[in-house]
Amino acid sequence: DAKTTQPNSMESNEEEPVHLPCNHSTISGTDYIHWYRQLPSQGPEYVIHGLTSNVNNRMASLAIAEDRKSSTLILHRATLRDAAVYYCILRDFLTQGGSEKLVFGKGMKLTVNP
Amino acid sequence: DAGITQSPRHKVTETGTPVTLRCHQTENHRYMYWYRQDPGHGLRLIHYSYGVKDTDKGEVSDGYSVSRSKTEDFLLTLESATSSQTSVYFCAIKGTGFGENSPLHFGNGTRLTVT
Numbered sequence: 339d340a341k342t343t344q345p346n347s348m349e350s351n352e353e354e355p356v357h358l359p360c361n362h363s364t365i366s367g368t369d370y371i372h373w374y375r376q377l378p379s380q381g382p383e384y385v386i387h388g389l390t391s392n393v394n395n396r397m398a399s400l401a402i403a404e405d406r407k408s409s410t411l412i413l414h415r416a417t418l419r420d421a422a423v424y425y426c427i428l429r430d431f432l433t434q435g436g437s438e439k440l441v442f443g444k445g446m447k448l449t450v451n452p
Numbered sequence: 453d454a455g456i457t458q459s460p461r462h463k464v465t466e467t468g469t470p471v472t473l474r475c476h477q478t479e480n481h482r483y484m485y486w487y488r489q490d491p492g493h494g495l496r497l498i499h500y501s502y503g504v505k506d507t508d509k510g511e512v513s514d515g516y517s518v519s520r521s522k523t524e525d526f527l528l529t530l531e532s533a534t535s536s537q538t539s540v541y542f543c544a545i546k547g548t549g550f551g552e553n554s555p556l557h558f559g560n561g562t563r564l565t566v567t
Contacts, residue, residue, distance in 0.1 A: 370553055381542045381558030382495065387550075425494070429553070440556060442495035
């Protein structure tokens, strides 16, 4: 299974941009990069995903390195509500059903200071 | 919240007793998943379903069974609960909009304590 590596934790200040790094040196050519986050006492929620090109949505931006061995999730203006555990995940197909297994690692805890 | 309801939200049970957790969805999604979350391990896939009566094992399936007799319900059963199964259990469904890359939507979890 392709694996990702993230720092255990990061801190940021409210209303400042935050860049959350992820390394995935063993990524295959067809693996998509997915980001989820988990707020305290809640289930994970989808943030963004991408393959090769940078991606933007209402929550964040995803910058993918040209060699795809790393990516960065960008929160343009961190708020207190962005304090969560962030998971960088590579897609992995399951054995049946054409579905996919998202292998969640331990993630990275983001603390946002007021 | 993608129409996912997990029940119960909290349960305390004794070692050796059977326990069934329920995941109910209202949006007719084909794929449903059960994960467990433990400190230091992140989320780990227990079982998943790709249709009515179609299920398969994940990475930590020992001691668990599942059933999906109708699209909207995915049941996780601990036949004989053990203390190592104390955990937070999350149900997820695969949404739509990105084809095979559609994101998972998670319920709010069931906190199970086995004493």
